[in-house]
Amino acid sequence: MRYFLNNTQITLNFLFFMNQIIRSADAPTPIGPYSQAVLAGNTLYVSGQIAIDAESGELLAGESIEMETHKVMHNIKAVLAAADMNFRHVVKCSIFISDMSLFSHINDVYASYFENEPPARETVEVSKLPKNVRVEISCIAVK
Numbered sequence: 001m002r003y004f005l006n007n008t009q010i011t012l013n014f015l016f017f018m019n020q021i022i023r024s025a026d027a028p029t030p031i032g033p034y035s036q037a038v039l040a041g042n043t044l045y046v047s048g049q050i051a052i053d054a055e056s057g058e059l060l061a062g063e064s065i066e067m068e069t070h071k072v073m074h075n076i077k078a079v080l081a082a083a084d085m086n087f088r089h090v091v092k093c094s095i096f097i098s099d100m101s102l103f104s105h106i107n108d109v110y111a112s113y114f115e116n117e118p119p120a121r122e123t124v125e126v127s128k129l130p131k132n133v134r135v136e137i138s139c140i141a142v143k
Contacts, residue, residue: 019039019040020040021035022039023035023036025054027075027076027078028052028053028057028075034047035047037079037083039083044080044083044140044143048136049072050135052131053071059133061132068133069105069106070109072137073109073137076137076139080141083141090114090139091142092120092139094121094139095123095136096125096135096136096137097125097134098134099125099134100125107123110137119139
């Protein structure tokens, strides 16, 4: 935008963020009216991921809770990669679990994806998750 002050042209650069939908073929197709992730400026909002195999579309929730959690983290990794990011860019995670007694198993797998300084997070027990999975994780990443 250009403005004039005392006959002197002043150019102001405004940074307008256009939300960009992020899609990864290596993560499952959304099962509802939402995007895998939305990039707003330099902040990526990753929708909750569950243990669905992107290639087959099959739910892997019948596996061990550790395998289920690894699949969730793999799906998050794929979405982050589609935005040219990785787990080092993650600043916040939300973990939803169906049974708090599974926490230590989920936590051990989750921790293995954050080598040095883990992001902020909360973990909450919920009565039910999509497709009756036991764990769902969403995150926010900043580049």
